């Protein structure tokens with residue numbers, strides 16, 4: 001049994017303009033100590049997928065179907081109180097902007113304390129000692145001093161380290177990191193990603209790392225899922241997706257990723273055309289209007305995600321590329 005097992009998860013947002021299929025028929029699994037990368041351009045549904053895995057969707061404006069099991073426990077349709085207990089101890093989410101996770105008018109140490117006291121029931125003094133230990137573990141210098149700082153007194157990189165310390169407070173088995181380094185400068189980005197790597201190895205947690213930048217996941221994940229228009233359109237081992245990708249969209253994403261060999265601030269080639277409007281998806285492949293390989297069939301029929309051989313490499317395309325073969 002996988003740690004996390006998602007089957008046919010679909011999420012519809014009920015917007016004033018109509019029902020928007022933000023996540024469509026997603027299946028994935030994450031094993032113990034595995035790291036799965038989820039990549040896709042802006043608007044492809046990565047955050048919605050992460051939020052729906054966490055059960056963090058507005059109930060009134062969203063409906064979810066399918067199954068999300070963590071250690072065999074079903075989260076879709078479960079009672080909020082049961083979910084809260086499960087999230088608190090098993091899954092931690094790290095968002096793109098650390099300020100959304102931090103209270104600006106509360107000292108950072110107290111925020112970690114609170115997590116420890118509420119989730120683990122530690123006493124005030126035990127929580128303080130553990131919070132300082134956690135700050136030290138995420139590489140914050142002079143942790144006793146920083147314990148008393150307000151978020152605004154810390155740099156962006158330090159704030160994200162505090163958020164990571166909070167995320168680790170309850171010793172989760174899964175960390176869900178949604179663009180954890182966007183907005184930080186390149187050197188700090190690498191430091192934070194390396195920190196997550198180190199912590200994951202040391203604490204034996206699993207991780208889902210969400211990013212629009214394939215450069216980030218190349219060396220840090222074992223498996224990848226590529227998203228487009230709310231669906232997973234290609235998935236497999238990171239090695240296969242990089243070296244033997246079959247989807248024209250994956251290739252376009254790879255071509256638009258920063259390369260290590262490029263000088264800093266190299267302009268990226270964006271994928272030509274616009275992402276589809278999810279309120280007006282047609283019958284065919286959602287990538288067809290932007291795809292150089294589209295045939296007549298692509299415009300009238302949607303390709304299913306399928307595995308053509310005995311490998312675990314799946315893709316949804318009628319005219320797959322023959323890269324690396």
Ligand SMILES: Nc1ncnc2c1ncn2[C@@H]1O[C@H](COP(=O)(O)OP(=O)(O)OP(=O)(O)O)[C@@H](O)[C@H]1O
Nearest residue numbers: 013015022041042043044045046047048049212278
């Ligand atoms: N609150 C909302 N109300 C209506 N539509 C939304 C809302 N939030 C997201 N969407 C839509 O859901 C789709 C998926 O958005 P999502 O934020 O998951 O994309 P993403 O892949 O995380 O993008 P990014 O890389 O920019 O973070 C998009 O079409 C977006 O417009």
Ligand code: SF4
Nearest residue numbers: 285288291298317318
């Ligand atoms: S199914 Fe057709 S339109 Fe879609 S990615 Fe493949 S070739 Fe392009």
Ligand SMILES: [Mg+2]
Nearest residue numbers: 046047048178
């Ligand atoms: Mg997002």
